[in-house]
Amino acid sequence: MVLWLQVLINIIFSYLASVGFALTINVPRRALNLAGINGVIGWMIYWLTFHAGLGRAIPNTLGALAIGICSLAFSRMKKCPVTVFNIPALVPLVPGVPAYQAMRAMMGGNTNLAMEYLVKTAIITGAIGVGFLLSTMLTEFYFRIWRFYRNKKNKYNTH
Amino acid sequence: MVTTKENKVVYQQVLDVCLTAGRLMIEGGSEMYRVEDTMKRIALNAGMTNPRVFATPTGVFMSLAGGDMMQLIQVRDRNINLELVDRVNELSREFARQEITLDQLENKINRVAIATPTFPIWLQVLGAAILSPTLMVLFTGKYDWIDFPAAAVVGAIGYLVFGSFKRWTKIRFLSELIASAVMGLVAIGLNWLFPQLTIDYILIGALMTLVPGLALTNALRDLFMGDLVSGVVRGVEAALTAVSLGAGVAIVIRFFGG
Numbered sequence: 455m456v457l458w459l460q461v462l463i464n465i466i467f468s469y470l471a472s473v474g475f476a477l478t479i480n481v482p483r484r485a486l487n488l489a490g491i492n493g494v495i496g497w498m499i500y501w502l503t504f505h506a507g508l509g510r511a512i513p514n515t516l517g518a519l520a521i522g523i524c525s526l527a528f529s530r531m532k533k534c535p536v537t538v539f540n541i542p543a544l545v546p547l548v549p550g551v552p553a554y555q556a557m558r559a560m561m562g563g564n565t566n567l568a569m570e571y572l573v574k575t576a577i578i579t580g581a582i583g584v585g586f587l588l589s590t591m592l593t594e595f596y597f598r599i600w601r602f603y604r605n606k607k608n609k610y611n612t613h
Numbered sequence: 614m615v616t617t618k619e620n621k622v623v624y625q626q627v628l629d630v631c632l633t634a635g636r637l638m639i640e641g642g643s644e645m646y647r648v649e650d651t652m653k654r655i656a657l658n659a660g661m662t663n664p665r666v667f668a669t670p671t672g673v674f675m676s677l678a679g680g681d682m683m684q685l686i687q688v689r690d691r692n693i694n695l696e697l698v699d700r701v702n703e704l705s706r707e708f709a710r711q712e713i714t715l716d717q718l719e720n721k722i723n724r725v726a727i728a729t730p731t732f733p734i735w736l737q738v739l740g741a742a743i744l745s746p747t748l749m750v751l752f753t754g755k756y757d758w759i760d761f762p763a764a765a766v767v768g769a770i771g772y773l774v775f776g777s778f779k780r781w782t783k784i785r786f787l788s789e790l791i792a793s794a795v796m797g798l799v800a801i802g803l804n805w806l807f808p809q810l811t812i813d814y815i816l817i818g819a820l821m822t823l824v825p826g827l828a829l830t831n832a833l834r835d836l837f838m839g840d841l842v843s844g845v846v847r848g849v850e851a852a853l854t855a856v857s858l859g860a861g862v863a864i865v866i867r868f869f870g871g
Contacts, residue, residue, distance in 0.1 A: 474743035
């Protein structure tokens with residue numbers, strides 16, 4: 455398939471998937487669209503870096519990092535809890551395929567292969583966790599710097 | 614500060630409001646630090662000093678007046694409903710801006726507890742029908758349009774079974790098992806009717822409707838914020854949900870082939 459068509463399909467489908475999941479967990483109406491956009495951002499970063507040949511773990515980390523930062527920005531914009539944006543957006547990154555393959559391998563009695571897939575699932579989950587951790591850390595830095603400069607400004611204004 | 618007969622009524626009201634707010638947020642699937650923060654803010658804005666809160670996924674503890682008043686509330690059913698979290702958060706903000714009084718806050722929180730605004734069930738099923746084929750395409754990267762409608766049907770039926778079965782039983786993880794077994798059955802049936810379909814692709818997409826994404830994300834967030842108890846509990850919940858989903862499909866495929 456042509457590249458631009460693939461990109462287009464990935465953008466549209468990741469938006470639809472995030473909004474669909476948001477519908478099933480009853481996200482507030484005013485946050486639905488932004489949750490979908492957040493899903494597109496996270497998935498496209500994952501997809502592009504994955505196709506650039508960075509393996510699976512690093513793209514997942516980068517995707518989760520982008521989702522974490524964007525959902526904080528969106529939650530400031532809409533005055534919603536952060537969870538509302540990052541849960542639907544993370545759904546495309548959840549390691550569904552290796553988990554399913556682990557189940558299939560276990561059913562076929564191939565325990566070694568099942569273990570391999572389970573470890574893969576665990577690694578991807580850990581990668582998403584690291585991305586989340588980094589995004590929390592970056593936003594904390596940002597707010598600390600922001601507060602520092604605001605205090606400085608106020609000091610100058612009062613004198 | 615010591616409680617007297619006069620201010621005991623006020624303390625009791627503040628405790629009731631805070632504990633109900635905390636219970637609702639946990640039922641809706643909020644992170645623990647947000648629950649504790651909201652409860653503390655309500656108590657401080659109501660003029661209390663030094664409120665202490667400890668929240669876990671199964672119960673919330675709160676004390677006022679330096680431990681003179683200490684109460685707890687149990688959390689029985691944990692549904693996923695982010696609208697609930699947002700509403701309670703919004704009410705707490707309004708109370709902080711002093712737009713509503715404590716009595717009004719109590720009324721509104723009790724009203725949210727009785728009638729939570731939810732999407733109608735057909736819209737939720739539609740969401741499941743949208744998300745399963747799109748995620749199937751994203752995950753497999755195969756762009757096969759034959760399985761597309763089949764995945765939508767299987768995902769919608771599975772989600773409908775899950776939603777209706779959840780109201781019947783109190784046993785956790787059973788509704789996930791039944792729903793995934795039904796998904797496996799429908800997928801095998803469709804494959805029997807139209808042999809060009811691929812059961813694995815359909816099931817990968819359809820199972821994503823029930824995947825414990827919220828439990829997993831919240832477990833990670835709780836662990837990073839230092840709420841180790843709820844983080845571990847939620848991680849176990851996510852793992853058990855995934856295992857029961859896998860078991861349901863595995864049983865069906867074992868018996869009916871595929």
